[in-house]
Every structure is written in C-alpha cells, then in structure tokens.
Amino acid sequence: MSRIGLARQRPSARQGVGGKVTNQNSPMKNYKVRLLPLLAILGCLSWLSGCQQDEVNAPPVVERFRLLDPIKKDSTFTAAVPGTLLVIQGKNLNNAVNVYFNDFPAAFNPVYNTAENLIITIPAQTPTAVTAPKVSNKVRIVTTHGEGTFDFTVVQAPPVIASISNENASPGDSITIAGANFFGVSKIVFPGNLEVDSTRFRPNREGTLIRVRVPANMTQSGPLSIVATFGTTTTPAPINYVTGPGVLCNFDDVNTFAGWSGTASKDATLFPGNKGSFGYLSVKGIVGGNSEWWTSGRSINVNETQWIAPANLKAPVSDYALKFEIFVKTPWKTGTMLITPNRDAKPNSYTYRYTPWKIGTASVDFQTTGWQTVTIPLSEFRTSNGTGDAAPSLEALLGAAGKNQFQMMLVADTDGMGEVSIGVDNIRVVSNKAVK
Known part of the structure; x- marks a missing residue:
C-alpha cells in the first residue's frame, strides 16, 4: 500500500473536527453576519440622534441679518432703523420665546419661526443712542433651549x-x-x-x-x-398754497363759491388771522334728525372746477387729499359735516363724514384757537352717505374729466346740533404721496 494511500486526510473547509461536515450557510450564521451591519447603522443613527438632540438643546446662534424683501434677500447688515422688517438667520432659532432690540421687546409671529429663520419687525419705539445714550446695541433672543446676545445697532430713523x-x-x-x-x-x-x-x-x-x-x-x-x-x-404738498392747480376755492381770486345758505366774507373780526376772504357756516341750533342742509347757514357750495388733471386720474386714490383751513369759534360737540364732490347726492355718490368732536368712541368739545388745516385723504370718501365703500378709482370719485363740484353741509344727528360757528378757506386737492 502506498504511503499516499495511507495518509490521513485533513478536514476540508466543509468539515469540522473529526471529519464532520459543517454547513457555512446555516441560518444562525447568516443571522449573525447580517446583524453586524444593522448594528453598525443603528449605532450611527443613535450617534446622529444624540448630535441632533445636542443641537436642539443648544442656545440660538445668529449668522446674519437680512431684509425680508426677496429682491434684497442677499443684503446683509448689522444696523437698521425702527420699523424695518428683517429676517434673522442662523441655527437653533426655533421655539423662540422673546426677542429684544436694545432690551425693548419685539413681537413676532411664531408661525414664521424655524430653526434657521426668525422674521421680525424692529419696533418703532425701540430706543437708540439718540434717545437713550446707554443702549446696548444688541439683539437678545430667548428660546426654550437657551438664549444668546448678538451685536446689532438700531439707528435713528429720519424725521x-x-x-x-x-x-x-x-x-x-x-x-x-x-x-x-x-x-x-x-x-x-x-x-x-x-x-x-x-x-x-x-x-x-x-x-x-x-x-x-x-x-x-x-x-x-x-x-x-x-x-x-x-x-x-x-411735505408732499406745498404750504402757503392758495392759488394754482387743484385749488377749488379760496374765496378771493379763485372764487367759485356758489352761495346758497353759507356766507362769504372778508370781515377779519369774525375769524381773525386769515388772509383775504373766507366762507363760514353759522347755526343757532338744529333739531335732531334734520338734514335740510340748504337752510340756516348750513352749507358751502362750490361750482364745478378741476380737482385733478386728467393725466393723473390713473394714480391711486390714496395719492391725493382734500385740504382746507377751518376756524371753529364755539364748541362743536354734535352733528356731522358731510363733504362731497357732488351736490346732487345719489346712493353711489361719495361722501366724507367730518366729525372732529368724535375721538374714537368718546365725544369732546371741538374748538380751535385760530385757523388750522384739515387733511382728508380722497380714499376716505365712501358711498352710502359716507358709510359704504371707498372709491375704487379717481375717475369713479370725480368723473372721467377729473372735474366736479364741492359741497360741505351740516346735518343734525338724532341728538340735534347746538350753536356752531365755523370759518372755512382755501379748499384744495393736493398730492398726498410721500416724497422719497
């Protein structure tokens, strides 16, 4: 017998000790092999979760301040004026509780608060170095998981x-x-x-x-x-403006006064301090509910004249305002002055209800110590005797040519109206658009 034939075979890779055959693809071994990567993944996830938890519990971090305007979203700055709407960007900004500019609290909508962004407006009342020389020039952000303070200067706004x-x-x-x-x-x-x-x-x-x-x-x-x-x-409108485009009546060289129940006069003893002539209303008392504006010195009427040039009628209604000077000699505490561009009032005519004696829901005695200017944006004129809808356009308010009449009239509310003496002058329509 050859030596080769007598040699004992070594266990093969598929044999165990003693020559027993083993199966490398057994369920137990496959389970262990597959479990190792899964455990590794779970370990990584656990580590990441811990990191994220650390970030959630970390104090806020500010990386930059920018404007909300998408056109200017790339702008960054470290100073702004009160009233500026801005976006604070960084990390861990979520769950903000309070935000302070120079220790002055600023309101914000939590809906627009995320971990990376906080949209907020600098309060108009925020102190600056001008109003409070020892201001901190800081923004402080308080969240449920910490707080942080960051450099930011609130500069004084222009006048x-x-x-x-x-x-x-x-x-x-x-x-x-x-x-x-x-x-x-x-x-x-x-x-x-x-x-x-x-x-x-x-x-x-x-x-x-x-x-x-x-x-x-x-x-x-x-x-x-x-x-x-x-x-x-x-100022958007000129001062010392008594003649020129938009002047409806100054009772002197632009005298479109149509008379009726009011009066025009140049008697300086009636309403001192004026330049030239003026119109005035004077009533001794009106019974409650009496709307007969054409009687007893209760109205000033102006003939048709150019309110706004046709070329400007496409501008927003809010770009223009009606102005006039008024002198109230005796306390005015009831009744309404209706002001309208159309003497033939219809349900769809536009009217403004001037009641300076009303301050919110309170009533006061309104009286002036001299002449003062009244400004009424044309956007405040409304249908339904001044209580309905605002004019959608200047053409709707004034007509296609921008011309119309003018009337102011005193009517009594349910409580009636006592003695009133009112001077009026320099009725005009001027720009109400802020100068940039």
Whole structure:
C-alpha cells in the first residue's frame, strides 16, 4: 500500500473536527453576519440622534441679518432703523420665546419661526443712542433651549412730518409741526429756500412736535423740509398754497363759491388771522334728525372746477387729499359735516363724514384757537352717505374729466346740533404721496 494511500486526510473547509461536515450557510450564521451591519447603522443613527438632540438643546446662534424683501434677500447688515422688517438667520432659532432690540421687546409671529429663520419687525419705539445714550446695541433672543446676545445697532430713523397746524399761516405766525423722530434737527426750510436754524426752535423731548415761526419774508408757496442729522423729510404738498392747480376755492381770486345758505366774507373780526376772504357756516341750533342742509347757514357750495388733471386720474386714490383751513369759534360737540364732490347726492355718490368732536368712541368739545388745516385723504370718501365703500378709482370719485363740484353741509344727528360757528378757506386737492 502506498504511503499516499495511507495518509490521513485533513478536514476540508466543509468539515469540522473529526471529519464532520459543517454547513457555512446555516441560518444562525447568516443571522449573525447580517446583524453586524444593522448594528453598525443603528449605532450611527443613535450617534446622529444624540448630535441632533445636542443641537436642539443648544442656545440660538445668529449668522446674519437680512431684509425680508426677496429682491434684497442677499443684503446683509448689522444696523437698521425702527420699523424695518428683517429676517434673522442662523441655527437653533426655533421655539423662540422673546426677542429684544436694545432690551425693548419685539413681537413676532411664531408661525414664521424655524430653526434657521426668525422674521421680525424692529419696533418703532425701540430706543437708540439718540434717545437713550446707554443702549446696548444688541439683539437678545430667548428660546426654550437657551438664549444668546448678538451685536446689532438700531439707528435713528429720519424725521417724519405728519401734519402742520396751519399750512397757510401768515408770515410771522407760529405753527406747530407734528410727526416723529425730530432729533438732531439743524434747520427747517420754508418755501423760497428760507431757512430757520435750530437756535429759533426746539423740538419737544419726545421728538414729536416743533413749534416754529413762519419767516416774515415768505411770499412763495412750496414744500416745507426738516433737515436733521439722520435725514431730511419734505411735505408732499406745498404750504402757503392758495392759488394754482387743484385749488377749488379760496374765496378771493379763485372764487367759485356758489352761495346758497353759507356766507362769504372778508370781515377779519369774525375769524381773525386769515388772509383775504373766507366762507363760514353759522347755526343757532338744529333739531335732531334734520338734514335740510340748504337752510340756516348750513352749507358751502362750490361750482364745478378741476380737482385733478386728467393725466393723473390713473394714480391711486390714496395719492391725493382734500385740504382746507377751518376756524371753529364755539364748541362743536354734535352733528356731522358731510363733504362731497357732488351736490346732487345719489346712493353711489361719495361722501366724507367730518366729525372732529368724535375721538374714537368718546365725544369732546371741538374748538380751535385760530385757523388750522384739515387733511382728508380722497380714499376716505365712501358711498352710502359716507358709510359704504371707498372709491375704487379717481375717475369713479370725480368723473372721467377729473372735474366736479364741492359741497360741505351740516346735518343734525338724532341728538340735534347746538350753536356752531365755523370759518372755512382755501379748499384744495393736493398730492398726498410721500416724497422719497
């Protein structure tokens, strides 16, 4: 027998010890082999979950501030004026509870709050270095999982003119300019480039009022400007404007007064401080519910004249306003002045209900110490005797030619109307669009 034939065979790869055959594809071994990758994946997921949990519990991080406007979404900045709508971008911004600009709380809609974005408006009342020199110049974001403080400067906004007490005051008279952000004002520029420097006026502490005297040599009409450290603002409409396009009646050289129950006069003792003639309404008392505007000095009527040039009738209704000066000598506390561009009122005619004695739901005695300017945006004229829908266009309000009449009339409410004496002058339609 050959040696080869006597040699003992080594167990093959498919044999166990003692030559027993084993099966490498047994269910148990396959289970173990397949389980290893699964355990590895589960381990990674657990690690990632832990990382994500750490991020969720981490304090907020701000990476940049940008404008919400999609056209300007690539803009980034570290300073803005109050009233700016911006997007705070970063990490862990979700579940925000409070946001503060210079320690002043800012409201926001949680619907627009995600882990990466927070949309918010800087409050108009946010203090700045001008109003509070020791402001922090910080934004503080408080979330349910932490808080953070970040550098951001709220800069003072430019001045804003809301109204002028008398836009047609005589030279030398004092006027009050109301608005906001009257800080660092260096001068006020009247028509004719007449400058009044800051040594001749002083804004109030809140920066909302300036009392100043009209230059004695002012003869021109034009806009008024306020020049300040943080910008310049200009009135959209001219002051000292008594003649020109849009002037419906000044009772002097533009005298379209149609008479009726009101009166025109130049007697300065009736309503002192005016320039030239004026119209006035005077009633001794009206029974409640009496709407007979054509009797007892209760209306001023103006013949048809050009309100707005035809070329401008496609502009938004809100771009224009009706203005006039008024002098109320006796306390006015009931009744309504209806103002309309059409004397032949119809259900679809547009009317404004002027009731200056109403302040919200309260009633006060309205009386002026002299002439003051009334401004009524044309967008406030409504159908149904002033209580219905606003005019959708200037053509709907005035007609295709932009011409119409004008009427103001006193009517009594259910409570009636006591004695009232009202002077009116310089009825005009002017631009109400802010100058940019």
